[in-house]
Amino acid sequence: MRVNGFPLKLLLISSLVIGLSLILFSFLLIPEIKNNFQKNFGVYEKISLSKGLISTDNEQISYEPFIQSVLSCTFPDPQIEVPDEEELDLIINKQVKLQDNYVPSDLVPLSQYGIPTDGTIMLREKSALALSQMHKEISQKGIRIRINSGYRDFATQQDAYNYWVRAVGKVKGETFAAPVGGSEHHLGTTIDIVSSENNYKLLPTYTSTKLYNYLITNAHLYGFTMSYPKGKESITGYNFEPWHYRYVGTPLATYLYEHNLTLTEYMYQLNNYCLLSY
Numbered sequence: 477m478r479v480n481g482f483p484l485k486l487l488l489i490s491s492l493v494i495g496l497s498l499i500l501f502s503f504l505l506i507p508e509i510k511n512n513f514q515k516n517f518g519v520y521e522k523i524s525l526s527k528g529l530i531s532t533d534n535e536q537i538s539y540e541p542f543i544q545s546v547l548s549c550t551f552p553d554p555q556i557e558v559p560d561e562e563e564l565d566l567i568i569n570k571q572v573k574l575q576d577n578y579v580p581s582d583l584v585p586l587s588q589y590g591i592p593t594d595g596t597i598m599l600r601e602k603s604a605l606a607l608s609q610m611h612k613e614i615s616q617k618g619i620r621i622r623i624n625s626g627y628r629d630f631a632t633q634q635d636a637y638n639y640w641v642r643a644v645g646k647v648k649g650e651t652f653a654a655p656v657g658g659s660e661h662h663l664g665t666t667i668d669i670v671s672s673e674n675n676y677k678l679l680p681t682y683t684s685t686k687l688y689n690y691l692i693t694n695a696h697l698y699g700f701t702m703s704y705p706k707g708k709e710s711i712t713g714y715n716f717e718p719w720h721y722r723y724v725g726t727p728l729a730t731y732l733y734e735h736n737l738t739l740t741e742y743m744y745q746l747n748n749y750c751l752l753s754y
């Protein structure tokens with residue numbers, strides 16, 4: 477069969493080739509597509525950056541290595557069966573959860589270290605010791621602190637999760653409370669730390685306190701890192717929580733501080749894991 481003198485088969489093949497070329501060309505050159513791609517796979521841009529393959533500041537971006545690095549990423553194991561207690565850098569988030577009712581073996585009450593708490597609060601021993609040292613320095617600066625959350629078991633997390641989901645719905649609720657098995661508080665290395673300056677509240681006024689300023693510049697020296705900083709919500713999946721700190725040990729906390737990285741970004745980059753933005 478012929479259309480205007482051309483064989484139909486040739487016409488179809490030509491159209492297909494032209495169509496595919498246009499799609500490929502658009503994908504590489506149209507800024508919106510590029511931006512969407514980078515938005516969804518932002519973290520991989522950083523992997524490429526660390527390998528020196530791409531520069532976002534440079535107009536001469538090489539797309540090929542960037543796309544290759546995205547395609548080569550793998551997803552993390554979604555459920556950790558038996559966490560290795562020595563792994564202070566264990567990833568716990570909405571993608572990766574503890575499977576069983578994990579209970580750390582070396583939990584100690586913070587009252588043992590003279591740290592003010594809201595009720596009985598436990599942490600793993602090393603974290604508690606580091607916190608007690610940090611508490612001494614904070615006290616010397618005249619700041620009165622209180623720990624209002626530390627180790628949390630699965631049942632308590634279920635209550636917190638249910639509360640937020642009921643209050644504001646599932647999607648929004650999950651930006652406030654982690655699902656059961658997915659909270660860093662299960663690890664016994666994580667605290668919510670507040671001060672008398674804003675009446676021990678977890679509120680936006682927190683960022684105008686001396687405690688906030690102390691923590692963002694000194695917490696790493698004691699091995700603590702802020703898990704959910706401002707501006708990284710799409711990576712962590714959580715709202716800015718200036719009071720939520722996790723103990724990872726001084727060397728790693730210092731590395732994260734110096735490179736402006738969250739533990740999530742660090743671990744995902746290290747393992748070349750796929751992280752879709754929230």
Ligand SMILES: [Zn+2]
Binds near residue numbers: 625661667719720721
């Ligand atoms: Zn917390």
